[in-house]
Ligand SMILES: Nc1nc2c(c(=O)[nH]1)N[C@H]1C(S)=C(S)[C@@H](COP(=O)(O)OP(=O)(O)OC[C@H]3O[C@@H](n4cnc5c(=O)[nH]c(N)nc54)[C@H](O)[C@@H]3O)O[C@H]1N2
Ligand SMILES: Nc1nc2c(c(=O)[nH]1)N[C@H]1C(S)=C(S)[C@@H](COP(=O)(O)OP(=O)(O)OC[C@H]3O[C@@H](n4cnc5c(=O)[nH]c(N)nc54)[C@H](O)[C@@H]3O)O[C@H]1N2
């Protein structure tokens with residue numbers, strides 16, 4: 001206990017100071033938290049000096065010279081692994097394709113009641129004044145609400161808007177919509193669409209967004225670490241709040257530990273390379289079969305713990321009957337599995353034995369659940385882990401978030417700052433719950449957007465419920481880029497023509513901004529003040545995000561835009577509570593301040609914190625460094641049951657059985673995807689995987705010089721297996737046309753042995769750059785993978801996106817390649 005108390009006293013430690021921060025000259029003794037030394041509090045811009053801010057890609061140190069950003073660097077270094085995203089702030093702020101002024105599409109401005117939506121994306125732009133734009137949006141929104149009701153307004157607005165608890169664009173939009181009458185929203189996300197719906201049935205939690213068994217425990221106890229369909233050296237560059245960057249440190253330690261590491265992935269990722277791991281390459285979408293082969297191997301060898309299965313799981317016997325072919329006459333053994341997944345029988349058996357004989361941590365990413373029947377892989381992984389019987393033991397079991405937002409980095413004992421909310425009401429009778437219920441009534445699964453636009457009134461199944469799509473006539477999107485992120489862009493183009501009005505707030509002329517009727521120019525996060533935490537799971541730092549440069553052109557904050565719109569609806573005070581940006585920041589900070597005081601670990605008063613321009617860093621108490629996921633459940637499943645109906649791990653779910661879905665049965669099942677390399681009568685030759693980009697956050701930063709680091713022949717790269725490339729007469733550096741009956745893109749070839757044969761890889765997030773008109777069939781010059789993906793739900797259960805299920809053809813492009821136009825100002 002004494003030990004813990006001592007630790008508590010040292011929880012607060014102000015992070016290492018940087019050199020020369022001219023505007024904090026009032027602080028005499030650096031590192032001391034004395035309010036009294038602050039003689040003047042100012043929020044004036046620093047014209048020369050260094051500034052700390054934060055982005056999804058971590059804390060940044062910006063150098064400002066004569067009011068301009070001239071340099072962007074990491075604020076901290078936790079390992080030798082480089083975060084390539086941290087150096088391009090100038091490119092963003094001063095990008096050639098900044099939206100400079102409010103713009104309205106010509107036909108829309110001429111007649112908003114007959115706006116010729118078929119011209120969306122191909123019309124001319126007309127500059128209007130900010131005031132005019134606000135008036136126009138307000139008027140047309142009122143009109144739609146009157147004609148179609150609140151549900152006619154879609155503001156689901158999915159996306160990775162910037163970090164910051166005040167300028168949280170999506171929440172600001174929702175807050176505005178709530179204050180003025182409501183909207184149709186969405187449920188779920190693109191990240192874990194399938195898993196976050198199936199896991200609560202299996203484990204009683206979302207699981208994908210939970211803290212993992214602590215890294216120190218893994219490093220001490222795991223003998224084998226399996227990185228199953230994950231690429232943490234790329235994906236840990238980011239976090240939803242801001243990266244605490246400690247995940248890299250632990251992967252570095254893992255590398256040094258000399259443990260057996262295995263990567264199971266159709267692509268030999270930079271993670272596999274970095275860790276010198278053994279590479280196992282299955283066909284995409286076939287891991288379920290491989291895991292079944294492993295379970296069969298273990299059962300045959302009597303390498304499983306019947307007591308564990310009995311005490312902690314529900315319905316294993318029914319699954320076993322399926323595994324042994326009682327339902328379909330097919331025994332799912334390693335021979336069967338090998339034929340499907342393309343990994344040989346012996347390897348499957350060896351892996352199964354290795355996992356059973358050693359304390360093994362199965363770390364899985366999310367790429368494999370972004371696929372047709374994406375509910376199955378993680379359910380089957382949990383089943384395999386149950387047979388291995390190590391769940392709840394130090395360093396054993398599975399983890400679904402080591403690759404994301406630094407899962408497994410021990411949770412600090414920290415005070416939590418506040419954030420802007422969608423709910424504007426303060427009184428009880430109009431409380432948030434009532435509105436949320438209303439919103440939930442119309443909300444549909446996020447990746448069904450095109451389906452919903454195209455089919456108003458259609459009823460779909462979703463996790464045991466029925467949802468009827470509303471008639472959407474008005475779209476307001478902020479902080480997202482659906483014309484890059486959504487599957488099957490050409491279908492989305494058709495769907496996008498249905499509503500009368502589309503408004504987008506953006507900083508850049510993204511493909512989505514170009515598909516709008518009214519475009520509002522917004523600031524980047526470097527042009528406004530804000531506050532964030534780092535580490536979604538660790539809560540490691542509170543970080544001031546000090547404005548670095550003045551607002552560019554006529555860019556306004558989303559907060560400003562929605563405040564001005566609120567005036568038009570007579571709800572300005574309700575919306576803003578009469579608070580400025582700085583007042584919100586102070587209020588959110590003070591929530592942590594009060595908490596910290598109560599916890600007897602004081603942090604400096606707001607003004608000191610702000611003037612110092614340094615993070616407040618918290619520490620993890622010893623017990624959090626020793627956290628073992630499911631240890632309490634393992635210790636006493638009666639006292640600490642899971643949140644499932646049986647209180648156990650549900651390998652068979654009666655809840656799902658009752659839903660009676662054909663495409664998601666009551667136990668993990670091998671389903672053939674609609675398109676895959678092993679299918680009969682293949683619709684195209686190669687399986688396309690579209691994982692997350694190493695040198696971008698989705699589409700963000702595609703318009704910076706970071707692009708030079710990865711573009712091949714000035715296109716998005718495509719990785720092609722050496723033998724396949726030879727067969728197709730393609731060499732590295734060639735421009736390759738990738739196509740199927742949904743669309744076509746140009747890419748630059750990387751011929752490699754690092755990819756399973758029969759598979760090609762194009763990272764998601766290249767901006768859609770149509771060669772001629774933005775319409776179905778047009779060639780995308782830049783190489784956006786989603787022109788080729790399929791817009792089908794994972795199943796009736798989760799309705800997630802299936803972006804990794806697609807077949808494509810490739811050919812060398814012999815015509816003269818058209819030059820890119822997407823990163824320039826439009827007409
Ligand atoms: N094929 C395929 N497709 C995929 C995936 C895949 O694996 N394969 N992954 C999916 C996943 S998991 C995700 S999360 C999505 C990501 O899809 P998105 O989150 O839509 O992608 P981003 O490129 O991050 O888009 C964010 C946009 O917000 C803008 N923005 C940033 N800050 C602000 C702000 O303060 N205000 C406003 N108004 N705008 C701002 C940026 O300029 C950018 O254009 O993609 C999905 N799509
Ligand atoms: N640098 C960077 N980091 C990011 C993001 C980003 O855009 N850029 N996005 C963030 C977001 S929003 C999210 S949701 C997460 C996404 O995190 P993940 O979903 O885990 O990332 P992906 O790259 O889509 O997929 C991980 C790996 O799965 C592999 N894979 C694909 N299909 C299969 C399969 O069928 N079987 C197996 N075994 N492997 C398969 C891919 O080759 C890839 O290496 O990353 C976050 N981190």
Ligand SMILES: [Mo]
Pocket residue numbers: 190191192
């Ligand atoms: Mo995501």
